[in-house]
Amino acid sequence: MNRSTSRRIVLAGNVIADVVIEIPALPERGGDVVGTRTVTTAGGGFNTLVAARRLGAEAVHAGLHGTRPHGDLVRAAVAAEDIGTLLPARADGGTGFTVALVDSGGERTFVTSFGAEATLAPADMAAVGAQLRPGDLVQLSGYGLALPGNGPLLSGLTAAVPADSILCFDCFDPRPLVADIPESVLAPVLARTDWLSANARDARIMTGHxxxxxxxxALGQRLAPGAGALVRADRDGCRPAAPGQQPVHVPGFPVTAVDGNGAGDAHVGAFLALLGQGFDALTAARGADAAVALSVTRRGPATAPDRAELAVFLAGDPLAGQLA
Incomplete structure (x- = not known):
């Protein structure tokens, strides 16, 4: 598919630093533990942008980014992947970070300290809104909506999204953060959402199913007519419900996973990139399942494949030829 026909992916969310510390086990309250390995990388919405960019989509970050070492790290990582930014660096604060404690069983425990990215102002949203283009694919995340200051502003941004653009709402981890989003913030987003993506846990919490x-x-019923919903189920693939259709099972790909960090982000980024390149929802979902399967066989937070790698992985599948 011609890259020039691809829609632009715009992330109206947070790109922060991930400080990943591998530990034998979580300590008891008041206890201590020595990490066996530590790495600091760009994280948050960065993984989504990378997945989309590597499949040939133009990708831009529409959130705030600060100064200091974490801000410099984020900007260097974004530039290395040829990802654009819509807002200038904030000189009055540093970029935030997440400490991810990973025990020997692979279970992750997160603690996030937000920085400049959590201090959006009306002028920032006005600047982003003025730079949105017809046909953009705009992604919002529950994390951003859950922040007291950012939430109302990001919700208000939906009014600036062009009518022929696609808005994707990714409701990561609705409890405890996203469960606390005020209805006045969430309702305008759901009313404008064209695609809602959630992992199986999130979907279960939100619907009870x-x-x-x-x-x-059930998620599709919460959206406006003409919108679609997709539930990700890890190695079992996903269940997209295209607008006006019943959910179908798009199978996953059997692989030996070594690192699932950022898998959900990779799925969203790949799905949006393929959707924006003219593929139908089921084909885009299958491509996203394949991108995730390949990414979890690699260690690191941003391990999504490029088009050539995905085509090789999908050898024999009709989609492989269309990726060339």
């Missing part, structure tokens, strides 16, 4: 297919249908 254990079955991903039933949950996808």
């Amino acid at each position: 254990e079955d991903p297919r039933t949950a996808a249908a």
Whole structure:
């Protein structure tokens, strides 16, 4: 597919630093533990942007970014992936970070300290709104909406999204953060959402349904007519419910996973990139499943494949030829 026909992916969310510390096990309250390995990388919405960019989509970050070492790290990582930014660096504060404690069983425990990215002002949203283009694919995350200051401003940004653009709402981890989003903030987003993406846990919490297919249908009912919902179920693939259709099972790909960090982000980024390049929702979902399967076989936070790698992984699948 011609890259020039691809829609632009705009992340109206946070790109922060991830400080990942591998530990034998979580300590008891008041205890201590020695980490066995530590790495600091760009994280948050960066993973989504990378997944989209590597599949040929133009990708831009529309959130705030600060100064100091974490801000410099984020900007260097964004520039290295040829990802653009819509807002200048803030000189009055540093970029925030997440400490991810990863135990020997692979379970992750997160603690986030937000920085400049959590201090959006009306002028920032006005600047982003003025730079949105017809046809953009705009992504909002529940994390951003849950912040007391950012939430109302990001919700208000939906009014500036062009009518022919696609708004994707990714409701990561609705409890405890996203469960606290005021209805006045969430309602305008859901009313404008064209695609809602959630992992199986999020979907279960939001709908009360254990079955991903039933949950996808229930999520779709919360959206405006013409919108679609997708529930991700890790190695079991995903259940997209395209606008006006019942959810279907798009199978996953059997692989030996070594690192699932950022898998959900990779799925969203790949899905949006392929959707923006003219693929139908089911094909885009299958490509996203494949991108995630390949990414979790690699260690690191931003391990999504490029088009050539994805085509090789999908050898024999009709989608492989279309990626060339």
